[in-house]
Amino acid sequence: MSQNKNIRWFKGKVSFLLDTKAIKVFMILLLITALVLIISTALGDMNISPLSVIKVFFGGGTTMEQLVVTSFRLPRILVALLVGISLAIAGGILQGMIRNPLASPDNLGLTGGAAVAVVGFLAFFSDDKNALTVSIKWMPLAAFLGAAIIGILIYLLAWKNGVSPIRLVLIGIGISALMDAFKTLMMILGPIYRASQANIWITGTVHGSTWGNVSILLPLTIVLVTIAMILARKMNIQELGDDVATSVGVHVGRQRFSLMMVATALVGISVAFAGGIGFVGLMAPHMARKLVGSSYGALLPVSALIGGILVMVADLIGRTLFSPLEIPAGVFTSAIGAPYFIYLLFETRKS
């Protein structure tokens, strides 16, 4: 009983070996993603039936329903989905690249770098009248640059005749702690009203997302996820160790650099639009690995969907459970994530 299927198209110009089990898992998750998206759109201060939500998607429904669905709920839910996808893929890449299941955008300092950039942005570009002197549109760029600078910095600091995974992770942890300190310092020194704004943002929330955000996030996510999928083949080999990868003809150093940059960019864009939603980058690839094994061609898309579902659900809980009070989605991803992290450490201790 083989679970693999040969694909050979165009007289052998295109050929793949597909894992049929992984495809089934992916399809089921795709269905769940769609369901969560619809249910999440339906629930809120004003409950709409899921059927009406679907009607609105196809241009029907009442004017009120249209307004709630398309203007209020859909943009933030889509941002949640895209951010979950980006963080999960970034986490998967980092875990494979560092060959350590505990690696994630959070503990490598990438999220921290982006957070410092945002807090810095809010502090430096505010005037006395509580207004930003530049457009808030630039904040995502600041977050992206923050993550990118830290990504490159970690890479350079870890350099010693090439970059070894263990040095990368140790330096990442150090930088991460440093970023936390900077963040706190800037929040205390900055204007008080900015501190609470920054704090909500750092916890991670998709509140206030607009179609404008979606229109920036969507193409970037598509491009970066595509690049990640193209690199998946080489990641499978890199996971066998640098020596084996070199033996079969992979430029290990070059490859590691491009992976680092893709992961950094993915973290950058998600932090830019949703703040520091934690633990998704750690959890999603692990759950995916349990479902489809460790081959990246299957692992990355499956973790992406799991990540998307996690953030959408966290956001749904956050805005409905204590309504009208709204809890940032990051609180719930951490609330599930932290115990899971401990469980993970417990598991590795046993083996």
Add this chain to the structure above:
Amino acid sequence: MHAIETKDLTLSYGDSIIIDQLNIEIPKGEITIFIGGNGCGKSTLLRSIARLLKPKLGAVLLEGKAISKMSTKEVAKQMAILPQSPNAPEGLTVLQLVKQGRFPYQSLLKQWTEEDEQKVNDALIATGIEDLKDRPVDSLSGGQRQRAWIAMTLAQDTDIILLDEPTTYLDMTHQIEILDLLFELNEKENRTIVMVLHDLNLACRYAHNIVAIKNRCIFSQGKPENVVTRDLVKCVFEMECEISKDPLFGTPLCIPYGRGRNIHKQAVGVNA
């Protein structure tokens, strides 16, 4: 032409020189085994031949061409290396592992051609693990696991295979099994095999060509019968021994002196 040659190859870790201006020729279609004491640089030499370590000076030539001037994929089609105790990620199946050997022949859209499938199947059959192909590598026994890794290097379809201590951590049965397999590959498919081995007697049994390394360069090189002598063992391993003949294959058999059971006799002697 030789399969591999080195020209004034100097290797170092930081400032300490491991191999100094070494010139070596590795014959085609034979099994060459590097021997030497701990830390003599035999593994380092093997790694450098496999381009895993950049030489400080000198060059490695593959079929007469400098390896540093070839693209890494081009090298990968001619030479495979199996490092010492490699690690597969959790849950990776044998097929998924062996398939990776096809990397130098694949591209983004061509990831599983008929040739890929054929070579992978051949490799699984040659190593006798075709029944295990859907099993996770980490669930296999040590011997099976090593076979899976060897299958991966076979799938790479190279004339030259380098192995760094392929029998480490294996029990005696599996050591012999793996070496028999490599010998068979050499006999049947005429592949050039270069490896580092700790066990001198097994090295003598399986090698056509022994390279003894001492003091950063080659101490001697040649057929085991000609090379492995009392003097060699004394110089290279700093140990007294008798050289006998392997009763099964007639290859040199090294019997170390040491004090062995004499320790007891000596102790008794002192008392008397």
